[in-house]
Amino acid sequence: MGRTYFGTDGIRGRANSKKLNAAIAMKVGQAAGEHFLRGDHKHRVVIGKDTRLSGYMMENALVAGFTSVGMDVIMTGPLPTPAVALLTREMRADIGVMISASHNAYGDNGIKLFGPDGFKLSDEDEVAIEKAMKADQALAQGDSIGRARRIEDARGRYIHAVKQALPEDIRLDGLKIVVDCAHGAAYNVTPTAIWELGAEVIAMGVEPNGLNINDGVGSTHLDAIKARVVEEGADIGIALDGDADRLIVIDEKGQKVDGDQIMALIGTRWAKRGTLRGGGVVATIMSNLGLERYLQGQGLDLVRTKVGDRYVLEAMKAGGYNVGGEQSGHMILLDHATTGDGTVAALQVLAAMVRTGLPASELLHQFDPVPQILKNVEYGETDPMEAATVKDAIAAAEGTLGNNGGRLVIRKSGTEPLVRVMAEGDDAGQVEQVVDEVCEAVRAAS
Structure with a gap:
């Protein structure tokens, strides 16, 4: 069965578009709720979100959907994606929901679903939920309708949990750390967790207004944190994305570490x-x-x-x-x-700095990357990957790179109308030429 709504990371699209709006969100709540109504216990769902303006609309619609099929709802407010997964498992919930479009701009939004074990849903579960969305759900009646409540200590629970990822003898005293939260879900929790471990924290991207998530800050817009690390004489920079499941590090010289x-x-x-x-x-x-x-x-x-x-x-x-x-x-x-979990990963890096005493630029240069180029080509209604000219260009590129120990990866984005062309090999000039030739073939066929 083909997928109408779910992509590689839940449902994502332009907020209030045909694909993602309040009506769709309510159907997701009803279908996912009904799918996880298993056993005779009182069922519950945990719902978190990032800081997008449309998150209010999506949250209310999901609450309506879940409660209408008999599920109780626990709302956490803005919280990182991994925190929602954690609370789903800790609170013995039947399902967890994160409302976020991750690193995308504020105009997009998405719905990520977690099972009772805190892991993202399987393909089979997503297909079953899609099928249920196209049918009528059995609505709860009378006292079987679900209740909704907001909990106030979700951030504290998550901060406590991520700090447990470090041995008790690790302290971050003496480290000056720039933390960029992308005006997103971690704007409060990550700077607080790192500060509680003893570091001097310089926080940026921590003033969300509903419209500025990932806007010139965060793990996909690094110029601001690079400059800030150098300006402050910081030991390291930690850059998260809008829902804080992604981490990019900036060393003390202002260089990106992927x-x-x-x-x-x-x-x-x-x-x-x-x-x-x-x-x-x-x-x-x-x-x-x-x-x-x-x-x-x-x-x-x-x-x-x-x-x-x-x-x-x-x-x-x-x-x-x-x-x-x-x-x-x-x-x-x-x-x-x-x-x-970007915060947990960041704490592992910081712990290694403490243990070794090495600067970030030395510690995080574990290997010399092979020359690699990634370019994106936008396409329209026509699928360029089906064109014979594109297939020929790909075959030629693979032959060229393969003969020299390199690789070509070409794929369509799962969230945007883009073809991503990546090549790598020991000969940088050859890599660039191959990528340009494939990109040109894709453009011509689009």
Whole structure:
């Protein structure tokens, strides 16, 4: 069955569009609620959100949907995605919902669903919910209609939980840290957690107004935090995205450190400590070839998946791994969280700084990346990937790179009308030429 609503990370789209509006959100609540009405206990759902203006509308619609089929609702207010997953499991809820479009601008929004175990839903569950959305749900009657309440201590619960990811002897005294929360869901919790551990915190991106989430700040807009780290003479910068499941680090020189270097650091340190499971790290096809070579040199494997943290998580669970993530900054550390958690990952990096005494620029340069180029090509109604000219260009590029130990990855975005073209190899000039040739073929066919 084809998917109408769910993509690679829940439902996402322009708020108040045909695909995502209050009516759709209420149907999601009804369908997901009915799907998880299992057993004879009192059923409940935890709903969190980021700081988008449309979050109020989506929250109210979801509450109406869930309560109408007999589920009680617990609302947390603005809270990171991993916090919603955590509270879903801790509060013995049947389902968790995060209202967020992650790193997208404020005009978009989305709905992410978690099962009672705190993990994102399986494909089978999402297909079942989609099917139910197209049918009429059995509405609760009388005293079976659900109740809704807002809890006030959700932030404190999450702060306590993420601090447990560090050994008790780790303190961050003496570290000056810039924390950029993208005017998003972590605007209160992450600066507070890091401050409570002893660091001097310089917070930015912590004044949400409903319209400024990810606007010139956060993990996808790094110029501001790079400048701030250098200006303040900070030891490190921590950049999160709108729902705080993604982390990018800025070293003391103002240089970006992506998810590949962070995975290399955490993976190898855990391996030396004897706590790394699975014998390696799970990442996507987008991770740099340099990471793969580095891990192999350490006697560790790199398992690659399709793009999307849900696919990373599936491979981690199937293979018994506890470290995985994406180059873009999603870090999944299953010893501490059931989904990507930028704050937990940041604390692992900070703990390594404390243990080693090394500056961020040295600690987080675990390997030399292979030259890699990623370009996006926008397309219209016609699918360029079906064009013979594009297929020929891809085949030629794969042949060129493959003969020299390189890689080509070309895929359509799951959230935007973009074709993403990535190539890497030891010859930077060849990589750039190959990417440009494929991009030109895609443009011509669009």
